[in-house]
Amino acid sequence: xxxxxxxxxxxxxxxxxxxxxxxxxxxxxxxxxxxxxxxxxxxxxxxxxxxxxxxxxxxxxxxxxxxxxxxxxxxxxxxxxxxxxxxxxxxxxxxxxxxxxxxxxxxxxxxx
Amino acid sequence: xxxxxxxxxxxxxxxxxxxxxxxxxxxxxxxxxxxxxxxxxxxxxxxxxxxxxxxxxxxxxxxxxxxxxxxxxxxxxxxxxxxxxxxxxxxxxxxxxxxxxxxxxxxxxxxxx
Numbered sequence: 228x229x230x231x232x233x234x235x236x237x238x239x240x241x242x243x244x245x246x247x248x249x250x251x252x253x254x255x256x257x258x259x260x261x262x263x264x265x266x267x268x269x270x271x272x273x274x275x276x277x278x279x280x281x282x283x284x285x286x287x288x289x290x291x292x293x294x295x296x297x298x299x300x301x302x303x304x305x306x307x308x309x310x311x312x313x314x315x316x317x318x319x320x321x322x323x324x325x326x327x328x329x330x331x332x333x334x335x336x337x338x339x
Numbered sequence: 340x341x342x343x344x345x346x347x348x349x350x351x352x353x354x355x356x357x358x359x360x361x362x363x364x365x366x367x368x369x370x371x372x373x374x375x376x377x378x379x380x381x382x383x384x385x386x387x388x389x390x391x392x393x394x395x396x397x398x399x400x401x402x403x404x405x406x407x408x409x410x411x412x413x414x415x416x417x418x419x420x421x422x423x424x425x426x427x428x429x430x431x432x433x434x435x436x437x438x439x440x441x442x443x444x445x446x447x448x449x450x451x452x
Contacts, residue, residue, distance in 0.1 A: 273443075315382075325395070325433070326387060329383075331380055
């Protein structure tokens with residue numbers, strides 16, 4: 228069973244701080260990694276994709292991938308109350324499957 | 340550029356009934372995947388359709404079936420509904436390949452009474 232683990236939270240940070248969300252995965256051969264944001268009652272929205280070791284930045288978001296340690300993280304700089312949502316980590320397994328495995332998500336609360 | 344659309348938005352059924360949910364993929368996408376998301380959980384994969392055939396299936400019973408049409412739109416059918424089928428049903432479209440980014444529709448909230 229290929230697993231993706233996330234701390235369910237909630238992670239509470241003050242407005243303007245950096246929020247750090249973490250995800251570990253069990254399939255060492257995984258090649259594609261995704262972060263989705265899901266507001267309460269809404270569907271997941273893709274916000275970041277990362278495929279190579281290192282950092283990838285997009286605006287206030289930075290995804291970090293470390294394949295040797297099998298973890299992927301998402302940093303949100305200058306957190307805003309509008310960032311309050313559940314963040315889902317998704318990992319494409321090895322073996323040619325096109326189906327990502329999702330974690331349970333981490334709830335982020337940004338308080339003013 | 341039209342995104343993924345789903346219908347209906349909400350649905351209430353009773354145990355034992357049957358339901359059909361519909362999805363139209365994002366423009367240019369040919370692959371549709373269906374997911375079930377229970378409260379507080381991540382999406383669970385039901386099945387994926389490509390070229391009008393079921394390409395891969397998750398751990399769901401045969402009560403869950405689907406179809407893909409020549410225009411790439413798709414249906415999810417659930418027979419003999421159980422209370423535990425109450426969930427948010429998500430459709431995602433993609434173009435299989437190295438990236439395989441999946442884009443979700445707004446979902447259908449199914450309540451089984």
